[in-house]
Amino acid sequence: MDLSADFFSLFQLPRTFSLDSAELDTRYREIQGQVHPDRFTQAGDAERRLSMQWATQANEAYQTLKKPFERARYLLALNGVDAMDARNTSMPPDFLMQQMEWREALEDARTDKDTAALESLEKALRDEARDLRARLGILLDEQHDYVRAGDTLRKLRFMDKLQEEIGNAFEEIE
Numbered sequence: 001m002d003l004s005a006d007f008f009s010l011f012q013l014p015r016t017f018s019l020d021s022a023e024l025d026t027r028y029r030e031i032q033g034q035v036h037p038d039r040f041t042q043a044g045d046a047e048r049r050l051s052m053q054w055a056t057q058a059n060e061a062y063q064t065l066k067k068p069f070e071r072a073r074y075l076l077a078l079n080g081v082d083a084m085d086a087r088n089t090s091m092p093p094d095f096l097m098q099q100m101e102w103r104e105a106l107e108d109a110r111t112d113k114d115t116a117a118l119e120s121l122e123k124a125l126r127d128e129a130r131d132l133r134a135r136l137g138i139l140l141d142e143q144h145d146y147v148r149a150g151d152t153l154r155k156l157r158f159m160d161k162l163q164e165e166i167g168n169a170f171e172e173i174e
Contacts, residue, residue: 007060007061007064007065008065010031010057010058010061011024011027011028011031011061011062012027013027013065015075015078016075016140016141017068017071017072017075017136017137017140017141018137018141019065019071021066024062024065024066025066028061028062031054031058032055032058034054035051035054035055035058036051036055037051037052037055039051068133068136069153069156069157069160072140072149072153072156073153075140075149076140076146076149076150076153079146080146081146081147081149081150082150083149083150083151083153083154084153084154084157088150088154089154090151091151091154091155091158092151095155099158099162102121102124102125102162103162105117105121106118106121106162106165106166106169109169110172110173113173115170115173118166118169118170118173121166122163122166125159125162125163125166126163128159129156129159129160129163132152132155132156132159133156135152136149136152136153136156139152
């Protein structure tokens with residue numbers, strides 16, 4: 001195992017956003033079976049340390065690749081794009097307007113303790129996020145447009161945070 005390999009190479013998977021999660025799981029279990037520190041209890045110090053490094057690398061790679069947001073962010077980083085750079089906060093005007101509408105709807109539902117409105121908003125955000133993830137897959141895997149993929153990933157980050165706020169609003173109401 002090469003500790004300098006990228007996470008996709010580590011699992012012998014293609015560098016794509018649209019990843020076969022069952023294959024990722026299988027490859028992860030195979031690697032863990034080979035490098036898990038329990039297999040090296042009788043080995044020397046150097047081998048045990050190396051085993052720990054391999055296991056840690058495999059765990060980090062698996063945690064990154066199994067989550068679509070983190071996988072996209074990692075793919076972008078491999079292609080020189082830091083999608084979450086704090087200096088890059090630009091968003092298209094139509095998305096900014098949509099953000100304002102969603103936030104207003106959330107605050108109205110929270111104030112009115114309107115669970116039906118929260119459910120409706122939650123569904124709308126889930127649907128929009130699903131569409132954005134599909135678009136992200138096209139931008140990354142087919143078009144290789146990493147700049148626009150970074151913009152799309154920032155939109156998804158916003159939507160994830162807003163969905164979390166909706167969950168908090170449900171808890172406040174209950």
